[in-house]
Amino acid sequence: MTLTALDPVVPLHELRQVAEGVHAYLQPDGGWCLNNAGIVLDGNGPVLVDTAATEARARQLRGVVRELSAKPVSILVNTHSHGDHTFGNHLFGEATVVAHRRAAEEMADHGLSLTSLWPDTDWGHVEAGFPRVVFDDRMTLPTSTSPVEVLHFGPGHTAGDAVVWLPGQRVLFTGDLVFSGATPFVLMGSVAGSLRVLDRLRSLDPLVVVPGHGPVGGPELLEANAEYLRWVARLARGGIAEGLTPLQLARATDLGPHAELLDSERLVGNLARAYAEQRGARLAAPLDVPAVFGEMVDYRGSHPHCAA
Ligand SMILES: [Zn+2]
Structure with missing residues (x-):
């Protein structure tokens, strides 16, 4: 088959320099399983900020890192426990893996369970992440060039999120606390907590925001995610008052401007989380994730595709 200009050719990755020696590694289109990573060159x-879901994609990332630097990765920060960000860790065996304490616990608890959600994906050889260094609130990485901080501001996308903040360059790697062009997802985290965290991220005053999925942007991405989550919280209040389940409410809801975001079925999961919180559950308390994911599939009418 010959490719013509009309054939959509989606590159497997895109490398974007966002500051001197600082790169965003993007995997279009940023939908399910297609996460971003970050590379900060240092003496x-x-x-490295996160890896990738499958062996092939993690190998590709490793090849790009090796083109940028002759030195092995010194530190690998996992922004959270999810497999699309961590299953490739083992290909960077030379690196010290850093994560939030709760993220490390989740990686140990969940193992490779994400693969069973998408049995048809060619995962290759993947391993659950195994952070060697954990932190609770913040840590400054032992870099030689410019400061790199790893910060946790409470439950958001998960119970154990970390952001990587470069105060000198004002570049912020948010992990899945921020989605760009895709629907935010807090089923395993918190609506109220995410809003709090997004406020804290705004106060860092970043110039460049590298989201966990989707295109790079600026601080407007923080507001876009907050706006979506405030909308979810408002919807949930109405839905609870009307006695609707999250799935019934999602089906009755006009997505409005949010219809443009990828993976809109996440609304059902986000509402399930908002319901739990508004009924008094503590932030990021465990929910029945497989059951809610099943409702997301019902809402969508098909199983979402993991394009990794
Ligand atoms: Zn995630």
Whole structure:
């Protein structure tokens, strides 16, 4: 088959320099399983922010890192426990893996369970992440060039999120606390907590925001995610008052401007989380994730595709 200009060719990745020696590694289109990573060049060896879902994609990332630096990755920060960000960790065996304490616990608890959600995906050889260094609130990485901070501001996308903040360059790697062009997802985290965290991220005053999925942007991405989550919280209040289940409410809801976001079925999961919180559950308390995911599939009318 010959490709013509009309054939959509989606590159497997895109490398974007966002500051001197700082790169965003993007995997279009940022939908399910297609996460972003980050590479910060440093005299001690690159700092890597997250890996990728499948062996093939993690190998591709490793190849790109090796083109950028002759030194092995010194530190690998996992922004949270999810497999699309962590299953490739084992291909960077030389690196010290850093994550929030709760993220490390989740990686140990969940193992490779994400693969069973998408049994048809060619995962290759993947392993659950195994952070060697955990932190609770913040840590400054031992870099030689410019400061790199790893910060946790409470439950958001998960119970154990970390952001990577470069105060000198004002670049912020948010992990899945921020989605760009795709629907935010807090089923395993918190609506109220995410809103709090997004406020804290705004106060860092970043110039560049590298989201966990989707295109790079600026601080407007923080507001866009907050706006969506405030909308979810308002919807949930109405839905509870009317006695609707999250799935019934999602089906009755006009997505409005949010219809443009990828993976809109996440609304059902986000509402399930908002309901739990508004009924008094503590932030990021465990919910029946497989059951709610099943309702997301019902809402969508098909199983979402993991394009990794
Ligand atoms: Zn995630």
